[in-house]
Structures are given as structure tokens and as C-alpha cells.
Amino acid sequence: MKRDNLRIIWPAVPVLLALVVITILLFVVGADPITTYSAFWTGSFATAERTFSTLAFWVPLLLCATGLLVTFTAGLWNIGVEGQMIMGAVGASWVALKVANALPNIPGLVIIPLELIIAFLAGALWAGLAAILKTRGGVHEIFGGVALNSLAIIATNYLISGPWQPPEGGTFRGTQPFPAHTLLPLHGDTLFSPLSLVLALLVLLVVMLTLKGTFWGLKLKALGKNLSSAFMMGISSEREAIIAMMLCGGLAGLAGAVRVLSWFDSLRQSISGGIGFLAILIVLLSGMRPLFTLVIALLFSALLTGGSIVQLRTQLHSSISGIIQGLLVLFMLLFGDYRKVIRKRRVVKPAPGGDA
Amino acid sequence: MRVELQEIRKIFGDVRANDGIDLTFEPGKIYGLLGENGAGKSTLMKILSGYQPPTSGQILLDGQPISFSAPDDALNAGIGMLYQSPLDFPPLQVIENHLLAYDNRLILKLEDGSEELKAYARRFGFEIDPERYVDTLTLGERQQMELLRLLALGAELLILDEPTTGISAEQKEVLFSTMRRLAHDENKTIVLVSHKLEEVQELCDQVAVLRQGKLIGTQDIPCPTSILVRMMFGEEIPRSEQPAFEEGPVVLQINDACIHTYRLAVEHIEFEVHEGEVIGFAGLEGSGQGLLLRACAGLIPLRSGEILLDGKPVKGKRSPVFWLPYLAYAVFIVRLIWLLVELILGRIRGVQLAGGIVVALLLSGAIWLVGTIIESWTSVAPYHEFYAQGGAFVPAGRLDEGLVAGLSLTEHMILAAPEHSFMVNWNAAREEIQKRINQVNVVGRPESDVAELSGGNQQRAMIALLNAPLRLIMLEHPTRGLDVTSANHIWGLFQQRRREGTAFMFISADLDELLERSDRIAVFSGGRLIQIVRASDTSVEELGYMIGGEQV
Known part of the structure; x- marks a missing residue:
């Protein structure tokens, strides 16, 4: 078989392997695989309502994944994407709660873009902090990101239970619902906002073109593959790293805004729902190819959305979605790169202590 | 122990790092291995010490062919290598580092180990405190520690790769006299890898010279330095005429x-x-x-x-806005002083002071962050x-x-x-x-x-x-x-x-x-x-x- 064909067909191999293992697993726990798989289908795409639900979950996932395409290209592990998303949600909530309250006459046409812009900025600054910690403080972005994630969660909890608590008294659940004109226009009775999908797809397209066709995209690629060589070729690693992080943070912030302005209607305790971490997995699995990212993100949101119907039909706990997801990830990581599978494994010894 | 290298070849891609080298090391003698950078000295010694296998050729110990799959094998066979950069654990104590080489079972025998280490140190004229931490030692002391470890593990042939780089003159003297004693009194074999002619002249009994992966020859020491120079760098060849160069700006x-x-x-x-x-x-x-x-x-x-x-x-x-992060500090300090003044004047209470400080911190933190980001965008590295x-x-x-x-x-x-x-x-x-x-x-x-x-x-x-x-x-x-x-x-x-x-x-x-x-x-x-x-x-x-x- 020609190498190119192999490369295109290969991704099916780990998916099929995972399906085989999942089927065996379902037999073992006594569930009928056919019923389970059809329940997944019913739960995610069979009716218009379920489809929109899947799409509504897909949009923020896609936004985060798009941002991560940028940072992964630059060789940065932006684990802080979760916190950046939360800060974006906080920014959007601030506009929806405080600005809309102070200036009640501003129409939605102005307030919604303002929310998105503030969300973008908030996410970008939060990411910028992680970037500065890395370039100036020598704190690896993974550790900085984890710390900032916790801080973002603490900040939300403080706001919900303190200054932004609903008038009837503070709970840990959330703020009061935002005024209707500050929310993203939804499709019918669903939680899906078509506007947000258009935005997400547009952003993905722009990022795709940027990474492929612009000088900046090429610089990021070089930076991600070899920092020292890139520096020697005149690329300022610090500047590009900060910009890449901030762009990713901004997009994660938009995802946060989409969560509070369509999926929820207020700032909640757990607005992220693990979407940031899931997006990291998706980008890793897609091998940083934007179109794969798009598809895998859709698959994962279908799996998660379908989980509840599976529970109803088969009495399996809805965490089955997570198990299936985990197995898919495991098999893709194990067998996803055909070159690694085919190539003879060599034992690599550590480099010598010194060279004369 | 007599060590023979026969027809050792090591090929990396299209580079012949070692090209059919035959050498014999007799016990009780100090050998020098000379050559320019890239002549193949390190490659040869890494093969001898079991770090990497040769592409072809074999190693004989007392006439018996042997092959090593790891440095551990070589050390068990009595061949120890002292690498140029010390292979030790800086956060550990000397004694801990020393004991790592042994199979300690469950419980570390710290006291016995210390005594043994001190005994070895006395025997070879080193001074070493088992309690000290490795990262407080000088390079020379770390080298001594490593040597003691190799000797304690029974090395009969010691390879020293550029041992005098980075150590003091006295440490070098101690090292050399120990080497002489090991070879001449204890019948061990020493191989000194070096490109310093004077050192080789001072210490060695015989040198082997490598050039471009090949053994050029061996030479008994002492001998005129010029012979070694010619062996290392080759005969002079006539050169092409140098284009004239006029001194410009x-x-x-x-x-x-x-x-x-x-x-x-x-x-x-x-x-x-x-x-x-x-x-x-x-x-x-x-x-x-x-x-x-x-x-x-x-x-x-x-x-x-x-x-x-x-x-x-x-x-x-430097960035034209390099002062931006400093502005953040200034904002914080000014705000803090202002709050204190208000407190003294009785216009705010203690709780409000605390709240005010948090707000000031957040505000100046935001300025600092934005300032640092802009600053790092606008500064240019010297290179x-x-x-x-x-x-x-x-x-x-x-x-x-x-x-x-x-x-x-x-x-x-x-x-x-x-x-x-x-x-x-x-x-x-x-x-x-x-x-x-x-x-x-x-x-x-x-x-x-x-x-x-x-x-x-x-x-x-x-x-x-x-x-x-x-x-x-x-x-x-x-x-x-x-x-x-x-x-x-x-x-x-x-x-x-x-x-x-x-x-x-x-x-x-x-x-x-x-x-x-x-x-x-x-x-x-x-x-x-x-x-x-x-x-x-x-x-x-x-x-x-x-x-x-x-x-x-």
C-alpha cells in the first residue's frame, strides 16, 4: 500500500480497535451493544432537539480546541485553558450583570458584542499571566496553568457567593439570571445559539488559514518544533509565545461567554464542565489537524450528550460516555501514529555525560 | 588484567568514528590516548566502557572475548570510566551517592559505607567528607568521589576522560600521584584521554594517537613533543596561495x-x-x-x-515602555500610603483598609501584567x-x-x-x-x-x-x-x-x-x-x- 493512502486510512484502525474492546466490555457488564450504540445515536442526533443539544455542547469545545491549535503549534502546553474559559465567562457576566444594569437602554446589538469582547480580553489576560510567568518567572505553563485554573474557580465562587449574589440571598449555585436582551439568541426552545456556531466555525477557519498561510503561523510552527533554532533565525520566542497564549486564552474566553450566555443564563459554579481539558485531548488526538479537530470534537460532544439516553435505555450509568471516550483516547495514543507502530522499536540510551 | 581491542570499528551514518583500531593495555601501566576533537577518542572509550557497542571488532579481557551491553557489565568486568562531566546526583550526600552503586537490599548501611569510603579515601590520598552534599563539592572533589566509587566496585582498568578540565592545580597533583600509585603499586591500568601534550608527557608511560578514527601509532614516553604534534595533526602539506587581503574599515x-x-x-x-x-x-x-x-x-x-x-x-x-511594570509598583505604593493616611485621619476603619489593600493589589497587578506584556513585545534580544x-x-x-x-x-x-x-x-x-x-x-x-x-x-x-x-x-x-x-x-x-x-x-x-x-x-x-x-x-x-x- 502506498504510504500516503496508509496515512489517510490509518486513523480508522485505533477507532475500530476501541470499538471492539468497548463491545466486549458491554457484553461483560451484560448490556446489549446494539441497544447501547443505538441509544447513543438516539441521544445525540436522532431528533432535532438532541442534535441541537449536541451542537450547543460542541461550540465551546470547538472554540477552546481552536485556541489550543495555536498554542500546541507553538509548542506550549496551555493547561490553563480551563481557567481562561472561566475568566471569559466572568468577563461576559460582568457586562451582562453590571453594565447592562447600569445602562439599561443599551440594545442587545451592542451589549452582546461587548460581552464577547470583554470575555475575549479577560481570557487573553489570564493566559497572558501564565505566559509572563513562563517567560519571566521560569514557571512552566503547565504548572502556572493549573494554579491559575484553581484561582479562576475560587474567583467565580467568591463572586457568586459574595458581590454578585442574587438579591434573594447568596447560594453557591449561581448569580441571578441575566436580562434576556444580554443573552445570545437561541434557536427555538433549545440551548443552541446559531450565532455562536457561525462564530466558532469562522474562528477555526481564520486560525487554520493563519497557521497555514501567514508568516506568523510559520514562526509559531518553527518555535514549536525547535526553540533554539527559531531564535537563531531571528524569531523572538518570548513575544510569539505570549501572543499565542493570549490568542488561545481569548478564544477560551469566548467559549466561556458562550457557556454563560446560551447553555446557562447566569454565572454558575462549574461553567466550564471540563470542556477545556476535553479540548486538550481532542487537539492531541487530532494531531493538530484543524479538520480532524472539528470532527473529533463533534464526536465527543455527541458521546457526552448521548450518555443520558443510554442510561435510560440500558440502565448503564451515564459515565459510560467517559469510559468510551477514555478507551478511544487510549487506543489513539497507543496506535494513532502508524509510523510508530510499523517502525521497529529501538532502545534509546541516554546521552553521554560529556564529549571530548 | 590485560585488555586488548581488536579491529574496533564504529560507524555513525557515513562517518567512520573508529576505523579498525587495535590496541593493547597491559596492567601496571599508564596509557595516554591523544587526538584532536573528533579523532575518535571518546567513541573508542565509550565502546571499551560498555556505553555503546562497536559496529564490528572485539574486546579481549586476559585473552577472553567479551561483549558489554551496558556500562554496568563493563564495570563488573573491571573496566570503569570517569566521564568528563561527573555522573552523580548533586542533591544527595556523598555517602548516599556512593551507596547507590551497591545493591543495598532494604536498609542503607550508612555507617559501614562511610567507614569504607573514608578508608578508600585515605588509601588513595583523597580527602572527602561523606556527610557533605554533592552539590557543595568542587568539580575535582566530585571526580575523586566518582573515582572512589569505581575503585570500590573493583575497577582494574580506569579510563579518565579529560580529567584535568576544570579542576585546581593541587587537585591535579593529587590525581596524578594517585594514578601513579594505582598503576605502579597496585598493578591497575590507567587510560588517560587527553589532548594536552604536557599532561601526557608528565603522567603516561605510553601514548596512542588517533586521527580521523584511525590509530596513527603508539609512542613511548618520554619523547620529543614535536613527534606527538606531528602524529596528532599530520604532516605539513603545501597550501594554496592566500588571496591578498587589504585592511579595510x-x-x-x-x-x-x-x-x-x-x-x-x-x-x-x-x-x-x-x-x-x-x-x-x-x-x-x-x-x-x-x-x-x-x-x-x-x-x-x-x-x-x-x-x-x-x-x-x-x-x-530596551523597550521604550520598560517603565510600565514599575508604574504598577508606584500605583500600589501610592494607594497604600493614601489608605494609611485615611486610616490615621480616622476616615476609614481597619476592615476597609484590608479591602482597600486587596483592591490596590488587584489594580496594580493588572497594570503590571499589561505593562509586562507590552514591554516584552517591544524589547529586542541582543542577538x-x-x-x-x-x-x-x-x-x-x-x-x-x-x-x-x-x-x-x-x-x-x-x-x-x-x-x-x-x-x-x-x-x-x-x-x-x-x-x-x-x-x-x-x-x-x-x-x-x-x-x-x-x-x-x-x-x-x-x-x-x-x-x-x-x-x-x-x-x-x-x-x-x-x-x-x-x-x-x-x-x-x-x-x-x-x-x-x-x-x-x-x-x-x-x-x-x-x-x-x-x-x-x-x-x-x-x-x-x-x-x-x-x-x-x-x-x-x-x-x-x-x-x-x-x-x-
Whole structure:
């Protein structure tokens, strides 16, 4: 078989392997695989309502994944994407709660873009902090990101239970619902906002073109593959790293805004729902190819959305979605790169202590 | 224990690092292994110590063939190697580090181990405190610790790879007398890998000289140094005529430059490089020439002194808004004082003060963050200024620092080009790199990934990526891995640039190349600039002496 064909067909191999293992697993726990798989289908795409639900979950996932395409290209592990998303949600909530309250006459046409812009900025600054910690403080972005994630969660909890608590008294659940004109226009009775999908797809397209066709995209690629060589070729690693992080943070912030302005209607305790971490997995699995990212993100949101119907039909706990997801990830990581599978494994010894 | 190496061959890609080497090490003698950088000394010793297997050939211990799959095997067989950089655990105590080598079962025998370590230390004339932490020891003490470990594990043949680099004179004396005692009283075999002629003369009974992977011969010590020099660097060959060089304006001026690293101090360097001039840096690897070259490109900071490129120091640009982060501190302090004043005047209470401080922290933190981001966007690294002023640096590590593995030649061309548009013009870049590929004879296509090129072609690719015109080109080992014809071709291209006024500074381990290609040669030894000589007035032999640290 020609190498190119192999490369295109290969991704099916780990998916099929995972399906085989999942089927065996379902037999073992006594569930009928056919019923389970059809329940997944019913739960995610069979009716218009379920489809929109899947799409509504897909949009923020896609936004985060798009941002991560940028940072992964630059060789940065932006684990802080979760916190950046939360800060974006906080920014959007601030506009929806405080600005809309102070200036009640501003129409939605102005307030919604303002929310998105503030969300973008908030996410970008939060990411910028992680970037500065890395370039100036020598704190690896993974550790900085984890710390900032916790801080973002603490900040939300403080706001919900303190200054932004609903008038009837503070709970840990959330703020009061935002005024209707500050929310993203939804499709019918669903939680899906078509506007947000258009935005997400547009952003993905722009990022795709940027990474492929612009000088900046090429610089990021070089930076991600070899920092020292890139520096020697005149690329300022610090500047590009900060910009890449901030762009990713901004997009994660938009995802946060989409969560509070369509999926929820207020700032909640757990607005992220693990979407940031899931997006990291998706980008890793897609091998940083934007179109794969798009598809895998859709698959994962279908799996998660379908989980509840599976529970109803088969009495399996809805965490089955997570198990299936985990197995898919495991098999893709194990067998996803055909070159690694085919190539003879060599034992690599550590480099010598010194060279004369 | 008698160790024989038979027909040892080690081939990396198309490089013959060791090419059929036969050597015998008898017990009770000290051997020297001499050779230039890249002559194959380290490769041979790594094979003997079990670090890597030979491509072909065998090792005999007391007549029995043996093969090692790991350094552990070799050590069990009695062969121990002391590496140039210590292989120890800096956060541990000496005794812990020592005991790591043993199978301790469950409980560490710290007390017994300490006694044993002290006994060994006394026996070999070392002073070592088992309680100390490894990272507080000097390099020489760490070396002693490592030696004791090897001896305690029963090493009969000790390989010392450049053991005197970075240790003090007294430590060297102690080391040498211990080595003599081990060989002459305890009948052990010592192999000293070195390129310092005087050390070999001082310590060894016999030397073996390697050149380009081959054993040139063995020689009993003492002998005249000139014999060793000739064996190491080869016979003098007639050179092509040096193109005349007329002294033009100064391109690079080095004023009293000092560079300090934890290993080496380069002190008080002072010279000038003129337009169209080629200056070669000679010296053993790690003698300071590499540091100086990198400092000239702004890649390492100077401790003192200055380096001027076309009269301007290579210092980088501070951001015009460098004060922005400081503004954040000022805002915080002013706000804090104001709050305190209000507290004293009784206008606010303690709780409000605490709240006010938190708000002030958040506010100034936000200013600091934005300020630092803008500042880092607008400042320029020293090397990037050097680069923008028409300097170029071609490093020795092709895929480490020179090229980006995974990117194509075209992509490299786009990155290296002097001008960039927002959207990449792929066609123009492809045409340009194709032109340069033809000019420099790179075997590869514009879309080839540089990692797939052979070493020599990567070298040519780096040279193809140099823009024109440039003021100054710095090269580390510009023709390493190239055959004579390609080297000539590349230097021919450089000659053309010289006529256009480009100055060159290059490091090479090949003395013939230095003599043939340079106008002047700066010779370094142990961090000192020994002398700058006209290439036409010197010889391989003279350079060999100067590299060994002797003034001519």
C-alpha cells in the first residue's frame, strides 16, 4: 500500500480497535451493544432537539480546541485553558450583570458584542499571566496553568457567593439570571445559539488559514518544533509565545461567554464542565489537524450528550460516555501514529555525560 | 588484567568514528590516548566502557572475548570510566551517592559505607567528607568521589576522560600521584584521554594517537613533543596561495571583553576584525573560542568590556515602555500610603483598609501584567539586534540550533529571508531557495524536510540560508562533515562575499583549514587568547604548540 493512502486510512484502525474492546466490555457488564450504540445515536442526533443539544455542547469545545491549535503549534502546553474559559465567562457576566444594569437602554446589538469582547480580553489576560510567568518567572505553563485554573474557580465562587449574589440571598449555585436582551439568541426552545456556531466555525477557519498561510503561523510552527533554532533565525520566542497564549486564552474566553450566555443564563459554579481539558485531548488526538479537530470534537460532544439516553435505555450509568471516550483516547495514543507502530522499536540510551 | 581491542570499528551514518583500531593495555601501566576533537577518542572509550557497542571488532579481557551491553557489565568486568562531566546526583550526600552503586537490599548501611569510603579515601590520598552534599563539592572533589566509587566496585582498568578540565592545580597533583600509585603499586591500568601534550608527557608511560578514527601509532614516553604534534595533526602539506587581503574599515571591535561561565573564564580579549577579513579561531574544544564567538553575536552576556559591531554595541533594545511594570509598583505604593493616611485621619476603619489593600493589589497587578506584556513585545534580544545589523551565526549543532527539524527548506527560506510579508509568498520563496540550493549544491528539493537531509547537506543548507549582503558571518566548524570538494566550493562562495566586504570569524578543529582559509588565526588555550598570528607566518606544528598552551 502506498504510504500516503496508509496515512489517510490509518486513523480508522485505533477507532475500530476501541470499538471492539468497548463491545466486549458491554457484553461483560451484560448490556446489549446494539441497544447501547443505538441509544447513543438516539441521544445525540436522532431528533432535532438532541442534535441541537449536541451542537450547543460542541461550540465551546470547538472554540477552546481552536485556541489550543495555536498554542500546541507553538509548542506550549496551555493547561490553563480551563481557567481562561472561566475568566471569559466572568468577563461576559460582568457586562451582562453590571453594565447592562447600569445602562439599561443599551440594545442587545451592542451589549452582546461587548460581552464577547470583554470575555475575549479577560481570557487573553489570564493566559497572558501564565505566559509572563513562563517567560519571566521560569514557571512552566503547565504548572502556572493549573494554579491559575484553581484561582479562576475560587474567583467565580467568591463572586457568586459574595458581590454578585442574587438579591434573594447568596447560594453557591449561581448569580441571578441575566436580562434576556444580554443573552445570545437561541434557536427555538433549545440551548443552541446559531450565532455562536457561525462564530466558532469562522474562528477555526481564520486560525487554520493563519497557521497555514501567514508568516506568523510559520514562526509559531518553527518555535514549536525547535526553540533554539527559531531564535537563531531571528524569531523572538518570548513575544510569539505570549501572543499565542493570549490568542488561545481569548478564544477560551469566548467559549466561556458562550457557556454563560446560551447553555446557562447566569454565572454558575462549574461553567466550564471540563470542556477545556476535553479540548486538550481532542487537539492531541487530532494531531493538530484543524479538520480532524472539528470532527473529533463533534464526536465527543455527541458521546457526552448521548450518555443520558443510554442510561435510560440500558440502565448503564451515564459515565459510560467517559469510559468510551477514555478507551478511544487510549487506543489513539497507543496506535494513532502508524509510523510508530510499523517502525521497529529501538532502545534509546541516554546521552553521554560529556564529549571530548 | 590485560585488555586488548581488536579491529574496533564504529560507524555513525557515513562517518567512520573508529576505523579498525587495535590496541593493547597491559596492567601496571599508564596509557595516554591523544587526538584532536573528533579523532575518535571518546567513541573508542565509550565502546571499551560498555556505553555503546562497536559496529564490528572485539574486546579481549586476559585473552577472553567479551561483549558489554551496558556500562554496568563493563564495570563488573573491571573496566570503569570517569566521564568528563561527573555522573552523580548533586542533591544527595556523598555517602548516599556512593551507596547507590551497591545493591543495598532494604536498609542503607550508612555507617559501614562511610567507614569504607573514608578508608578508600585515605588509601588513595583523597580527602572527602561523606556527610557533605554533592552539590557543595568542587568539580575535582566530585571526580575523586566518582573515582572512589569505581575503585570500590573493583575497577582494574580506569579510563579518565579529560580529567584535568576544570579542576585546581593541587587537585591535579593529587590525581596524578594517585594514578601513579594505582598503576605502579597496585598493578591497575590507567587510560588517560587527553589532548594536552604536557599532561601526557608528565603522567603516561605510553601514548596512542588517533586521527580521523584511525590509530596513527603508539609512542613511548618520554619523547620529543614535536613527534606527538606531528602524529596528532599530520604532516605539513603545501597550501594554496592566500588571496591578498587589504585592511579595510573595522567591522567588529572587541574591547577588553571578559566572559565568565561556571566552567571557564575568558579574560581581557581585545582585537578587531576588518571588512573582508577572515579570522580563524584555533584551540581545543572548550578553550574559550566558542564562548567568545557566541558573545560577539550577543548570544552570551559579557561580564565586562564591550563588543562593537560597526561602532555600535551589540546590546539589544530596551523597550521604550520598560517603565510600565514599575508604574504598577508606584500605583500600589501610592494607594497604600493614601489608605494609611485615611486610616490615621480616622476616615476609614481597619476592615476597609484590608479591602482597600486587596483592591490596590488587584489594580496594580493588572497594570503590571499589561505593562509586562507590552514591554516584552517591544524589547529586542541582543542577538536579534546583531542579526538585524547584518550579522549571521552558523552554529555547529545543525538540528539543535541551526535548522528546525520538521520544516522544509522553503519554510526555512521564508523564516530566514530579510523581508517578510504578512501572508507567505510560497512561490517566491520556493524559487529563491531553489536558486540557492543550486548555488551551494545542496542535495535536496525545496520541499524536503531538513531532518531528512544528510549531515553534510544540512551544513550546506545552513550556508544556503545566509542572506546577502552581510556585514559579518560567524561559523562554528563550517565544513565539518563535508568532503574536500564541497569544502572548497563553500569557501569559494565565501571568497566572493569577502570581496563584497563581509568579514568572517570561524572556529575549526582542522588546523589545515585554519591555515588555508584564514588571514589571521587567534589561538586559544584554557580561556586565554594565546596569540593572534598571520596565517601565512605560521605552521601546523607551531599552532599545535600554541594550542597546547605554549607561546611561540
